[in-house]
Amino acid sequence: MTLITILGFILIVIGIWGMLSQSNIIKIIIGFSIVDTGIHLVMVSIGYLKDRTAPILDEAVGKAEALARVVDPVPSALVLTAIVIGLAVTALMLAYAVKLHEMKGSLDIHDLKELKW
C-alpha cells in the first residue's frame, strides 16, 4: 500500500535526522533502529498486492487458487532475515558503546577527540 510506503520513507528520514543531529551514541543507535524499521516497512509494502492475503496455504486459501490470492513471499523472507540481522548489529553497536563509555567515561561523540582531523 502506498500509504505505508510513504510512512516508511518518513521513518527513514526521521531516523537519519536523529543519527545526524544527535551527539549521544545511544541516541544514534536508536536512530539507526528507526531507519531499520522504516526500510523494512518499505520493502514489505512493495511486495504487497491489493486485496490479497498471506502466502500460507490452509483452509482459507487452497493450493489451486494460491496464484491469484497470495502476496509476494520473497520480500517477506528477505525482511525476516533482515530483522534478525538488525538485532545482531544493534547488539554489537551497543557493546561498542558500553566499551567506549568504559574507556572514556562519556557517551558524547564530541568527547572523542583523537579521531578528529
Add this chain to the structure above:
Amino acid sequence: MVNTLYTIAAMIGLAALLLAFVRMIIGPGAANRVVALDVMTIVSISLIVFLSAHFGRGIYLDIALVYSLISFVGVVAMARYLERGL
C-alpha cells in the same frame, strides 16, 4: 449491522491506543511511560485478534500469543531496570 458494531469496537480500541500514547508523551518520567507501553501492548493484542477475524485468517492469532508472552518479559525487564535489579 453486526459488522458495523465490530468496526465501531475496533475504532474505540484505536482511540484507547491513542489515549495511552498521550500518557506516553506527557510522562512524567520513564516509569509512567512503561505503564503506558504496557497498556498499549494489551490494546494491540486485541487489535491483532480483530485483524485476524477481519481478514478471516485464524493463523494470525499466533502473533497475539507471541505478544502476550514477549510483552510480559519486556515489562519485567523494564521494571527490574527501574528498581536496579538487572
Add this chain to the structure above:
Amino acid sequence: MIKKYAVLLLLGAFALMLLPFVTEVTPFEELSPVAQKYVKDGPDELGSANLVSSVIVTYRGLDTLGEVAVLFIAAAGVGFMLRRKGDVKKSLRREASGILRSGTVFLFPLVLLYGIYIFLHGHLTPGGGFQGGVVIASGIVLLLLADVSAKINGTVLQWIESLSGAVYVALGVLGIVLAAGFLDNRILPAGEFGRLLSAGAIPLIYSLIGLKVGAELVGIIDSMQKDEL
C-alpha cells in the same frame, strides 16, 4: 550552526531522492516471475504450506546459512568486546519479589513449549526457527531477570550452538548427495500436505536454526549481563 544547515540540506536531498518512489511507482498487479514460480511450484515441489518458509529454508537456503553465520559473528563480537579479565566484584543487584519468582517458575515451561511449537510448525503457520529461537531466548532472559543467582552454563550453550550448526550444514550437504542441491529439503519424504510430518526436512532444519539462533541470542544477552564492574 553550519552543522544544522548541513543536516537539513542532506535530509532534503534524501527526501528528493526518495520522492520518485512514492509518486512514480505504480503498485504491482501481478506477482513477479520469480514469485510466480515459487507460489505455483512450491507447494507441490517441497510440500510446505508456508511459502515464506520454503523460500527461506530451501530456495534461498544458502542466504539463511550466511545469515546465521553473521549472527554467530555478532554474538562472538559482543562476547569479545565485553569480556573482562580478573577482578569481578560482588554483584549488587536487588532481589526480585517472591511473587515474580514463583510466577516465572510457573510461566517458563509455557514459554518453552510455545517456542518449540513455533519452530516445529514453521511450515504450517507463521513463524519458524528465528521466531521460535527468539521466544525461547526470551524465556531464558525471564529466568535471568527473576533470579539474581541464575547463571548460564556457557559450555552447554556452546555445545548446543555448534552441534546444531554442524548438523545444519551436514543436512545441507546431504541435500547435494540425495536430492537436487545444497540444503534441498527432499532428503526426507514429503508426507501429506498440511500435516505436521510433511515438507521433507523443513521442520528439522527449522528446529536446528531455532536452537542455534536461541543459543546465540542467549549468548549475546549473557555477555551483556554478566561480569558486573
Add this chain to the structure above:
Amino acid sequence: MITVFIIVLGLVMIAAAVLAVQQKSLLSAVLLAGVISLLASILYLVLAAPDVAMTEAAIGSGLTTIVFLFALNKIRKQGKHD
C-alpha cells in the same frame, strides 16, 4: 476501515519517532523506539506478512528493548564507579 487503521497508526509512529529522537532521557527514547516496533508489527499484519509481524513482535519490541536495557544498565553501573 483499514485505511483509518493505517493513518492512525502511522501518525502515532511518526510522533513516536520524532519524540524518540528529541527525547532527553535515554530510557524514554528506548521505550518510544519500542512503540514504533509494536505498531509496525500491526502494520505488517495489514500488509499480509504474518511471518514478518511475528519476527518484529518477538525481536523488535521484545529483545531489542531488552538488549538496550541491559546496555543502559551496564553504562549506569560504570558511571557509579568513576
Add this chain to the structure above:
Amino acid sequence: MELAGAIVTLLGSLFLFLGALGLFRMPDIYNRMQAGTKATTMGTLLFIAGLAMGFHETIGVSKVIIIILFVIFTNPLSSHALARAAHKAGIPLAKETVMDDLAADEAKEDSAMKGTQEGEEL
C-alpha cells in the same frame, strides 16, 4: 450469536477505552496502574471472547482461550513487578494519599540495620 458477539466486543472495547482514560486522568503512577491493569484485562477478555463468538468458524475458539489465559496470568504479574519497581525507585505517591505502610516499614528497617551499607550501594 453474531450479534451477541458484536455486543460483547463493543463492551470490551469500552472497557479498554476506560482503562486508557483512567491511565490519562489518574494523579499518580500507582492509581494509573490500577485503572490500566484491571480495565484492560477485562476489556481484552471481553473483546477477544466476543470476536471468538462471532467468527468461530474462521479463527477457532481454542487459541483464543489460550490467549485469554495468558493475559489473565501475565498482566497482574507484570503490574505487580512495575508497582514494586516504582516504589523502590522512589516515585512519590499522589498528594491525595492517606498513608504508606510500606515506606514506614522500610524506614524502620533501614534505621534498624544502619551501618551495614548494603542499602546504600544499590
Add this chain to the structure above:
Amino acid sequence: MKKIKHAILSFLGLMLIWVMLTPPDMQEIVAGLIVSVLVVLLTLGMEPVLGDIRLTPKSLLYGVLYVLVFLRELLVSNLDVARRVIDPKLPIKPGIVKVRTKLQSRIGRTILANSITLTPGTLTTEIRGDYLYIHWIEIRHEDLEGATRDIVQKFEKYLEVIFG
C-alpha cells in the same frame, strides 16, 4: 513426592495447551507427548511449585467456586474503576496498607497476589514474609485486621483448601 506430583501436573497442563494450540491430528498428539515430556525433563531442576496443589474432591469443588468468585470480583472491580474514571471529581483516597496472609505455599501466594491485583481498587505492591503491602484506591480500614478482612479473606478461604 512433591516433585513427582509437580512433574505429572505440569505434563498434563502442557499437554492440554498443546492440544488446544494444534489442530486435531494423531501426529500432533504424538509430537505433543514428546515435547511435553522434554519440557518437563528440562525444567525438572526448578522449584516444584505445582506440588502444593491438593487433589481431593473438595479442593476441586473449591477450585470451581474460586473461579466463579474471581470472575464476579473482576466484573465488580471493572465497574468500580469505570465509576471512578468517569466521575468528573475523581473520587479517590489512595494509600498503601499492610495485610497478613495465612497461606504458606508459594504458588498459592502468587495466585492470591494476582487475584488481589485484579479485584476492586487493590494492587499488590510488595510481599515480605507473611505480609502483603497493597495499594488501595479508597482506604476503608487503616488497621491490619480490618484491611485483611476486607481484601484477603474472600479469596483466602478457597485458596487455603486448594493449596494449604
